[in-house]
Amino acid sequence: MDWSAKITGSICLRNNLAANPRKVAAMESIDDAAAEIWGSGGRLTVDLGALARNWRTLADRAADAETAAAVKGDAYGIGLEQAVPALAKAGCRCFFVALPQEGIRLKALLPSATVYVLNGLLPGEAARLAAAGLRPVLGSMAEIDEWAAYRAAGGDGRAALHVDTGMNRLGVTLDEAAALADRTEALGLSLVMSHLACADQPEHPLNAAQLGAFATAARLFPSLPASLANSAGLHLSPDYSFDLVRPGIALYGGRFGTDFPALEPVVCVEARIVQIRSVAAGETVGYGATQHVKRPSRIAILSAGYADGYHRMAGSSDGAPGASAFLHGRHAPLVGRISMDLMAIDVTDIPEARRGDHAELFGPNIPVDQVAASAGTIGYELLTSLGKRYRRHYVGGA
Numbered sequence: 001m002d003w004s005a006k007i008t009g010s011i012c013l014r015n016n017l018a019a020n021p022r023k024v025a026a027m028e029s030i031d032d033a034a035a036e037i038w039g040s041g042g043r044l045t046v047d048l049g050a051l052a053r054n055w056r057t058l059a060d061r062a063a064d065a066e067t068a069a070a071v072k073g074d075a076y077g078i079g080l081e082q083a084v085p086a087l088a089k090a091g092c093r094c095f096f097v098a099l100p101q102e103g104i105r106l107k108a109l110l111p112s113a114t115v116y117v118l119n120g121l122l123p124g125e126a127a128r129l130a131a132a133g134l135r136p137v138l139g140s141m142a143e144i145d146e147w148a149a150y151r152a153a154g155g156d157g158r159a160a161l162h163v164d165t166g167m168n169r170l171g172v173t174l175d176e177a178a179a180l181a182d183r184t185e186a187l188g189l190s191l192v193m194s195h196l197a198c199a200d201q202p203e204h205p206l207n208a209a210q211l212g213a214f215a216t217a218a219r220l221f222p223s224l225p226a227s228l229a230n231s232a233g234l235h236l237s238p239d240y241s242f243d244l245v246r247p248g249i250a251l252y253g254g255r256f257g258t259d260f261p262a263l264e265p266v267v268c269v270e271a272r273i274v275q276i277r278s279v280a281a282g283e284t285v286g287y288g289a290t291q292h293v294k295r296p297s298r299i300a301i302l303s304a305g306y307a308d309g310y311h312r313m314a315g316s317s318d319g320a321p322g323a324s325a326f327l328h329g330r331h332a333p334l335v336g337r338i339s340m341d342l343m344a345i346d347v348t349d350i351p352e353a354r355r356g357d358h359a360e361l362f363g364p365n366i367p368v369d370q371v372a373a374s375a376g377t378i379g380y381e382l383l384t385s386l387g388k389r390y391r392r393h394y395v396g397g398a
């Protein structure tokens with residue numbers, strides 16, 4: 001397979017692919033050409049095949065609803081230019097970005113795509129947005145007024161209407177929406193949508209309240225497709241799917257596992273061991289001397305840190321253990337704080353660990369959300385912060 005030639009002995013990919021004998025055979029024929037990856041401290045592998053399969057899994061789950069894809073934030077950090085063709089090949093035709101600049105990049109890749117710009121319209125942008133073939137998601141009466149003026153002047157661009165159903169971030173009120181119902185055509189509306197605030201907490205009462213309010217909003221615009229669900233909304237119940245679903249994080253392998261057992265990890269981040277040192281019992285490791293080792297330890301220093309987007313709060317201290325890395329089939333706990341370019345892991349129990357080895361920071365063996373939880377944040381933040389210094393490999397593409 002074409003992609004296999006690009007990988008150079010990724011430990012985590014080997015583990016990931018272990019279930020697929022054909023891929024393993026392809027992997028084994030690859031020389032561990034460490035020389036090919038010189039110059040960077042780590043490797044970031046993006047599995048575009050997994051991305052495409054995740055999209056199809058979600059599309060199957062969405063049943064009769066169309067499945068779009070949220071690709072804002074450079075496709076959640078994995079790379080818009082690589083993600084969009086893979087999603088398009090899987091069958092995706094409709095995309096959501098945050099900003100016009102992202103939409104312009106997307107249109108250059110896929111001119112036929114329907115592209116909604118979630119952050120809406122900044123003053124004076126209506127004509128330019130429409131000329132770029134982008135559809136703003138109109139989320140306030142000020143935006144509606146600007147868009148209406150552009151349309152009245154002969155513009156034929158299309159737009160979505162965002163109705164706020166309880167999140168109080170973007171969107172017009174239900175009353176405002178009701179007053180717009182008979183302007184659907186004049187405004188060139190092609191979608192009515194809202195966004196869930198608490199879909200990741202299935203028991204939260206706001207979910208049902210938003211569902212009820214959105215059903216009302218959708219009824220005001222019977223000619224328009226309606227869209228409410230993000231990834232977590234898609235999981236709540238089929239009632240949330242309406243005509244179009246807009247998953248993001250689930251496509252990229254975040255929040256998978258118990259929620260969506262069929263979804264696969266897409267990103268694997270590995271850092272290389274720069275050195276392995278012995279640390280005597282009772283000594284500390286790293287800035288601030290925040291963690292004492294309890295036994296004579298082998299400490300591996302990895303060539304990645306918070307400048308690579310690894311969250312500094314995922315580090316470890318005596319009081320609060322941090323995240324871990326994964327190598328040679330085992331977890332190695334972080335020791336001490338994360339530095340800008342380095343971090344330390346305990347490999348006392350992994351005697352095979354050697355200078356130059358790759359250790360997985362997150363990927364098939366360590367869910368990105370687990371590292372995020374160690375840092376008090378969410379997988380979205382780790383993915384969208386993926387550093388620029390890793391050597392990037394895209395595998396599994398067409």
Ligand SMILES: *Cc1c(COP(=O)(O)O)cnc(C)c1O
Nearest residue numbers: 070195230231232246247248249
């Ligand atoms: C980001 C976003 C999505 C996708 O959300 P996920 O939780 O990543 O699935 C959908 N709709 C809107 C309005 C968004 O901002």
